[in-house]
Amino acid sequence: MNAPSESVPDVSLEASSRFVAASGLIIDEVTNTSVRGHADLGVDHLTPWGVVHGGVYTTIVESIGSIGASHAVSERGEFAVGIHNATDFLRPTTGAPVAVEGTALHQGRTQQLWEVIITDTTSDKVLARGQLRLQNVPMPKEAH
Numbered sequence: 001m002n003a004p005s006e007s008v009p010d011v012s013l014e015a016s017s018r019f020v021a022a023s024g025l026i027i028d029e030v031t032n033t034s035v036r037g038h039a040d041l042g043v044d045h046l047t048p049w050g051v052v053h054g055g056v057y058t059t060i061v062e063s064i065g066s067i068g069a070s071h072a073v074s075e076r077g078e079f080a081v082g083i084h085n086a087t088d089f090l091r092p093t094t095g096a097p098v099a100v101e102g103t104a105l106h107q108g109r110t111q112q113l114w115e116v117i118i119t120d121t122t123s124d125k126v127l128a129r130g131q132l133r134l135q136n137v138p139m140p141k142e143a144h
Contacts, residue, residue: 011067023059025100027067035068035102038121042095051092052127057118058087061130064102065114069134072107080112080134087130096120098127110136 009015011027024039037060045056062082069080099119106113111133118128 032072033104035064037100054089057128061087061116064116065132069112073136078136083135084133091127
């Protein structure tokens with residue numbers, strides 16, 4: 001992962017909230033316009049019917065988009081908060097190693113739009129895709 005600057009928080013699995021850590025998302029690379037990561041989805045992520053819960057995918061989309069968008073505006077003393085998450089669950093799985101790719105589709109002064117694709121690396125099939133619209137907001141004073 002690129003070395004974090006003082007204005008960019010630690011996005012490692014160890015530093016994430018317990019909620020985000022439960023998704024198993026590991027960030028591999030962050031730039032102003034893209035984020036790459038991966039996760040091993042398994043028994044801890046399943047519904048009572050034995051397939052990966054859609055909330056896991058939604059959490060991964062929100063996390064990837066927020067990390068990339070916040071990285072892009074961090075030098076301006078801002079971070080980005082999700083204001084709309086539309087995640088499509090395309091293919092069920094009982095668990096799989098996944099690759100996650102986030103790409104900025106639009107980066108404006110006040111808002112950004114990111115697309116996130118979650119792919120099963122064993123079959124190379126897309127399991128879910130999402131679009132996350134974010135608002136750029138000032139960094140809280142205590143976070144500086």
